[in-house]
Amino acid sequence: MMKFKKLTGVTAIFLGGSLAFTSMIRADDHEEGESSQGGKSISDVMKAGFKGKESMVKRIIAGDEKDDEIKQLIELCLTLEKHEAPEGEAASWKEKTDALTKAAIYVYAERDGAREMLKTASNCKACHSDHKPD
Numbered sequence: 001m002m003k004f005k006k007l008t009g010v011t012a013i014f015l016g017g018s019l020a021f022t023s024m025i026r027a028d029d030h031e032e033g034e035s036s037q038g039g040k041s042i043s044d045v046m047k048a049g050f051k052g053k054e055s056m057v058k059r060i061i062a063g064d065e066k067d068d069e070i071k072q073l074i075e076l077c078l079t080l081e082k083h084e085a086p087e088g089e090a091a092s093w094k095e096k097t098d099a100l101t102k103a104a105i106y107v108y109a110e111r112d113g114a115r116e117m118l119k120t121a122s123n124c125k126a127c128h129s130d131h132k133p134d
């Protein structure tokens with residue numbers, strides 16, 4: 001499992017101790033419940049990064065992203081992680097959102113196979129069937 005620490009202002013992300021980088025990803029000033037980015041909901045995250053054939057996540061998987069979109073996706077994933085699952089097991093939600101964030105960070109870090117990981121982790125149906133309310 002991935003471990004990462006969030007620091008205010010600059011976020012330092014450590015992946016299993018093997019890879020470290022800092023970026024200007026905005027850290028959250030709030031604790032549980034409230035998210036960063038002016039309180040984006042899960043729906044907001046879905047609309048911003050996941051919805052549609054030309055979504056940000058699909059462009060990134062295809063290697064077709066625009067400037068800064070990988071960082072934006074990491075932020076969206078971190079926002080997802082901060083929310084509780086509206087439905088289903090908390091442990092499953094944590095596992096899925098962790099995998100998603102980790103994959104996005106790996107893409108940012110240009111790790112081999114990262115986009116494939118992101119494709120798996122962003123499986124819409126797998127997450128929706130467990131965690132999306134009807």
Ligand code: HEC
Nearest residue numbers: 042043046050051052086096097121122123124127131132
């Ligand atoms: C890690 C979990 C997860 C993944 C992966 C995921 N979703 Fe979602 N999605 C959710 C949850 C949870 C909701 C329900 C949010 C709510 O109702 O509060 C949702 C809702 C949505 C919505 C409705 C948004 C609205 O309120 O209008 C759309 C559209 C959507 N997802 C598209 C996608 C697509 C397309 C993909 C795959 C490319 C995807 N999602 C991947 C968790 C996920």
